[in-house]
């Protein structure tokens with residue numbers, strides 16, 4: 001039986017062609033672990049998506065594998081934001097279900113935290129996930145034993161598609177949003193909206209519930225927005241965006257985005273925001289209704305949209321309930337703050 005003393009820890013990079021098999025085996029550990037927790041409806045990144053995340057200049061990303069002989073038994077990725085939140089390190093850790101309770105998770109976490117400290121990071125963030133009707137004994141026990149505290153609990157829900165078109169259209173046409181319109185784009189946004197989108201992303205980092213997470217306001221400009229769209233395209237993901245526009249000023253005051261990669265029948269809801277001063281006009285509901293209609297028209301193979309919302313985000317959860325989203329899993333953010 002493999003123990004932590006038998007395993008060898010080695011770096012893994014998806015950008016080194018000589019490590020391709022190793023990288024794929026490393027990615028497969030994340031997938032097997034997530035599948036163990038969530039079944040077929042797991043939320044793992046694809047191999048090529050992980051490679052693209054590593055290539056991104058948005059966040060520096062490093063990986064290690066715990067090798068039991070030739071087999072990758074555990075995997076960890078550490079991500080360092082580069083534009084803001086320069087004290088934060090995000091740690092993604094998974095041990096293959098066949099190799100648990102032998103100290104591999106502890107070894108890999110030790111490596112990740114040491115590198116994060118050397119990088120000058122002092123706020124470590126990690127996630128655990130479990131199905132709605134189950135419990136996550138392993139992740140919770142492990143995280144708390146390692147000195148992590150629960151910082152935010154997040155509900156995962158899904159909307160089955162195609163949804164009722166007439167109902168979505170009625171929601172869009174309902175009175176109450178005088179002075180605002182919605183605009184929808186597929187496959188990227190026009191250059192003249194990049195600044196407005198940058199401001200929305202900045203506000204996204206401050207105008208949403210953050211629980212106990214020690215995250216700072218993010219720094220955004222048009223170039224950074226352009227970079228994120230380039231990365232979405234490089235991941236072979238299709239993207240549909242809807243914006244809320246204040247008619248009097250032409251300003252973008254809200255947005256929502258869905259991305260579709262592999263599998264091609266699953267849409268991932270990304271950020272949704274209505275700026276604080278523009279709330280109360282049912283813009284959240286309209287944004288998501290308009291985006292769902294566009295997605296149904298343009299990517300008819302998508303059978304569900306998956307979303308995550310902080311459990312205390314009452315307004316977003318109410319919007320999702322009204323649209324027909326049904327909860328199916330939980331995610332918890334864990335945080336360890338170094339002195």
Ligand SMILES: CC(C)(COP(=O)(O)OP(=O)(O)OC[C@H]1O[C@@H](n2cnc3c(N)ncnc32)[C@H](O)[C@@H]1OP(=O)(O)O)[C@@H](O)C(=O)NCCC(=O)NCCS
Pocket residue numbers: 033037093094095096099100101102103104105106107126127128129137138139140141142143145334
């Ligand atoms: C959490 C995870 C990484 C632990 O990996 P591991 O190799 O089994 O961890 P270790 O063997 O180093 O466990 C260290 C301690 O954590 C606690 N622990 C781990 N799994 C546990 C379980 N299923 N039940 C109770 N305690 C558990 C125990 O105290 C254990 O020490 P012990 O075995 O001496 O009792 C693994 O279960 C996993 O990949 N889970 C899914 C992804 C995830 O939750 N990642 C963690 C993010 S913080």
